[in-house]
Amino acid sequence: MAEVIGVRFKNVGKVYYFDPAGNVLKKGDKVIVETSRGVECGEIAMENRQISDEELVQPLRQLIRVATEEDLKKVEENKKKEKTAFGICLKKIAAHKLEMKLVDVEYTFDNSKILFYFTADGRVDFRELVKDLASVFRTRIELRQIGVRDEAKMLGGLGICGKPFCCSTFLGGFQPVSIKMAKEQGLSLNPVKISGICGRLMCCLKYEQETYGELLRSVPGVNSVVMTPKGRGVVTDNNLLTETVYVRLDSASDAPTQNFRAKEVRVLKTGRNSVSREELEQLRTLEGN
Template identity: 80%
Template sequence: MAEVVGVRFKNVGKVYYFDPDGNQLKKGDQVIVETSRGVECGEVAMENRTVSDEEIVQPLKKLIRIATADDLKRVEENHKKEKNAFQICLRKIAAHKLEMKLVDVEYTFDNSKILFYFTADGRVDFRELVKDLASVFRTRIELRQIGVRDEAKMLGGLGVCGRPFCCSTFLGGFQPVSIKMAKEQGLSLNPVKISGICGRLMCCLKYEQNSYSEMLRLVPPVNSIVMTPRGKGTVTEQDVLKGLVKVKLDTPSLEGDCQYHYSEIKVLKSGKASAVKQESELLEQLEKV
């Protein structure tokens, strides 16, 4: 067991453990620590606590100091220099005629390195660009290609729901999302309607998936043959979250299709096989879109 403090270097970024070195820190405190990239200024995201050795990536580095007024002034100056470096890099990219989109620029706290983040459709030979930038800034230069999801997380914005992007406000990392999730949740399978601004499937498809998966194990799929309190019939519709199904009875009812809770009926023959076949065909079609 070891006492640690969690430090984050980007908004909603990953939290890294450091040895507090006897300091009692609070959420929001600015601290100076040594990282693999050099000395950095970060924000305390997790106050002092004890964790097991298995959770710690060794070696556990110690806190250098709590950020001073001079440290915070340097951070502010770095942000100003990043804006200037962004414009310079844009001009250099144009001069070298490279097919890449510059997304962000980041100075390390001690100015030992400048990182340029960009997106591109494929691989980019930026060796000459790196040499050019190094001659201008006289420090180590690193160009890092990122994906469109990372770009959205860095830049932020408003989603189709009208709220700020989940990835830039509270999601620490990205989890796999699939069209199958949208199908199981009864959402539109039009890729345009279930994709975020980044062009990838919306992260929020993952939020309720566990609940849907659990209920789908209990609620009979469409086309299942079931026995109801009023006789045998075929499931025509599902309301997964409420656990309800509509059943077309073999013996016609004046009321039309009857609605039952899954606990009121008994499955005689599951329609899962035909549903899986239809799903496979549908997913194949969507992949071609």
């Protein structure tokens, strides 16, 4: 077992373990630590606790110090520098006529490196841009291409639900989301209705998937052949949350469908409610990063 603290470097980001070096820290405290990127200022997201050695990535880096007033002033100065660097980089991108969109700029705490985050449709040859930026800022320059989901997480905004993006408020990382989830939850496969502002499938499709998966095991799917208290029929629709199925009876194919509780019917043949190949190809682009 080892005593650790959890440090986060972005408002909503991954939590990294560090050796507290004998300090007892509270959630929200600012600390200075050494990372693979250099010396950084982070915030305590997890207070002192014991963690098994199997959960740790060795070697465990040690806390340098609790952030001082001078350190916090430096962080604020870096934020001002980032805004200036953003404007300069935009002009340089335009000068080099590069097909890329600058998203964010980040200074490391010790100013040993400046990171420029951007999106682009394909690969971008930014070697000349890096040289140009290095001649201006006189420090190490790193250009990092990110996906559209990462862009949304960095910039923030409001989703179609009217609330701030999940990714920029509480999601520490992105979970895989698939077209299958939308299909199993009975959602419209209209890309406008199931994709977020980033143009990819909404992260919230993941939240209830486990529940829908359980319900799908007990509620017959669309096109299933079932035996009901009123005879044999085919399921035309279902409501997973109420565990109800709508059945067109073979004995009254022209009559309106009748609804039954899922436990009242017995599945004779499982149906397939598939998506056409053309439709699937159009929707595949929503599953990327």
